[in-house]
Amino acid sequence: VQLVESGGGSVQAGGSLRLSCAVSGYDALYLCMGWFRQVPGKEREGVAVINRRGTTRYADFVTGRFTISQDHAKKTLFLQMNSLRTEDTAMYYCAATPPGIYPRPPRNKADFAHWGQGTQVTVS
DSSP states (O other), X not given: OEEEEEOOEEEOTTOOEEEEXXXXXXXXXXXXXXXXXXXXXXXXXXXXXXXXXXXXXXXXXXXXXXXEEEETTTTEEEEEEOSOOGGGOEEEEEEEOOSSOOSSOXXXXXXXXXXXXXXXXXXX
């Protein structure tokens, strides 16, 4: 499974960005996908996850501001980020679980086996 993120950049507080993650190497229908973020010196933390059915789970700090979605036909995962805050500044990573059945998408980063290289989001 290969994951390539795009869409990061610099934005002012209150602004919006849309991250994309292109998935290849495996049928994304059999994976759970997620977005995580990390700032230097801190643990990587979960932002949002989604399973093949579209069931989503969000971290409390993004609920109501961020939306995770997927386009199976285009094999792409998205993260729409609105009302961005300076504390949202981080490297954002796309991740995928091993193939399997996930009635509820996992939120622990240990459950995700595949990772992209990350895309930087800076909010000032």
